[in-house]
Amino acid sequence: MTHTPAIAIDNLNMQYGGATILDSVSCTIPAGQWVSIVGPSGCGKSTLLRCVAGLTNPTTGMVQLEGKQPAFVFQDPTLLPWRSAAGNIQLPLELEQPSKESWSDRVLQVAQLVGLADADIDKYPRELSGGMRMRVSIARALVMNPNALLLDEPFAALDEILRQQLNQELLHIWQTQQMTVLFVTHNVAEAVYLSQRVIVLNANGTVGGDVAIDLPADRDPAIRNTPLFLEKTAAVSRILQEGL
Amino acid sequence: MKTKHTISVVLYPIIFLLLFLAVWQIADWIWKIPRILLPSPWEIITVSIKRIDDLLSATLITAQAALVGFSLALVMGTALGLLFSISKIVRRSVYPYMIFLQTVPIVAIAPLIIIWFGGGMASIVVIVTVISLFPIVTNVTTGLRSVDTGLLDLMTLYRASPHQILFKVRLPNAIPYLVTGAKISSGLTIVGAVIGEYMAGHGIDEQGLGYYIFMSSENFQTEVLFASIFLSSLLGVVMVTTVALISHTLLARWTFQLER
Helix, strand or coil: CCCEEEEEEEEEEECCCCCCEEEEEEEECCCCCCEEECCCCCCCCHHHHHHHHHHCCCEEEEEEEEECCCEEEECCCCCCCCCCHHHCCCCCHHHHHHCCCCHHHHHHHHHHHCCCHHCCCCCCCCCCHHHHHHHHHHHHHHHHCCEEEEECCCCCCCHHHHHHHHHHHHHHHHHHCEEEEEEEEHHHHHHHCCEEEEEEECCCEEEEEEEEEECCCCCCHHHCHHHHHHHHHHHHHHHHHHCC | CCCHHHHHHHHHHHHHHHHHHHHHHHHHHHHCCCCCCCCCHHHHHHHHHHHHHHHHHHHHHHHHHHHHHHHHHHHHHHHHHHHHHHHHHHHHHHHHHHHHHHHHHHHEEHHHEEHCCCHHHHHHHHHHHHHHHHHHHHHHHHHHHHHHHHHHHHHHHHHCCCHHHHHHHHHHHHHHHHHHHHHHHHHHHHHHHHHHHHCCCCCCCCHHHHHHHHHHHHHCCCCHHHHHHHHHHHHHHHHHHHHHHHHHHHHHHHHHHCCC
């Protein structure tokens, strides 16, 4: 993995209606690294991610991105209900290359990557479970082969078992695709398990801490019971408590 | 259980109707109610059978006017909804007058339409279009504008053009709203056609049910009046049911939120 910054956030400030959402946030994310952002509700985690994606303009400060536009996975699957799973997955390709008629090979490739069965890709969102819809959403983000993936609490609405299963699958995708990942979550254990670094945002929108997670690269669910995992989780939780 | 429910839904109204007609017929035998005031069901049926060709032809003419006016309202309503969703200035300038126009009773506007378009089919179609336009415009405008912000963010992320956003998100999103507007309008079309024919359906070769209602009331042919009213209502039911069936088929893909 290289250490060229894929995402550089420089002194980002965001104010809305007189309230400060983000206050002097700066950090760099090297290419290929998985970084999670945790913080209390309303601390600006999602706003920070939206600024990185270019969906929200910061009041001051700058975001620099290396390479292509990053892909984004929203908290809700945000699928077009009138399109099948395949139709939803191929949407970014249609928007970029409107003249091309078929993208079925690439759609099948990413559908398999996220664990969608062949029978599922012709189904409409209403026919899929919550977990399957999220897989379609992730497949749609991956279809353009992005350098960076921004995930805004994608598993918040899923049950714990499915959440852990998707965590494992997402880790596998990250390892095989060599992407940079910026992951927003409420769940400290999830952040520590998935990441190489955890950035903690305080309630006032400042950066409270940046914790390196030097766990083995190959994450097995059993790692959650190791002293190092518990130590890192406690360190992140302590910073979170101090920043409230 | 389901069969029992279906029987009660279908059978009870039929039993009620038969009882109602029987009481009406018996009351006519007992009190000898003048035909001009209230003909018996048997008299209405007899006269209807005698004039079946005229009545069916009038029903088809009314249906034709309703369908043409409804089609025009669909096209114009969708175009106006599109214009209102694209231009805030146009929406804010014109939309209040659309609401104002909707509050004016159609029978008040009809004479003006007849002055402008002359008596006959053209005026009748315009009256149908005017009466059924508003629900379509409001629903299409709402459908085009009330797109999930997440979907619009998604389109922004992939740098979609306004044209792509319109055709891939806004228009498909507006389909259920258009269908709802069309369902409301479909019932109004027969009202519009009958009012139009009542006021402008004179002196033309092809006369619809509104004309028959007018003429039979003028000539105290109460049996024909009853038959025309019944056929108008039946036409309204057929129109609404047809649009509801088409919408059910069309909206099968759009039921994302309803089923889970």
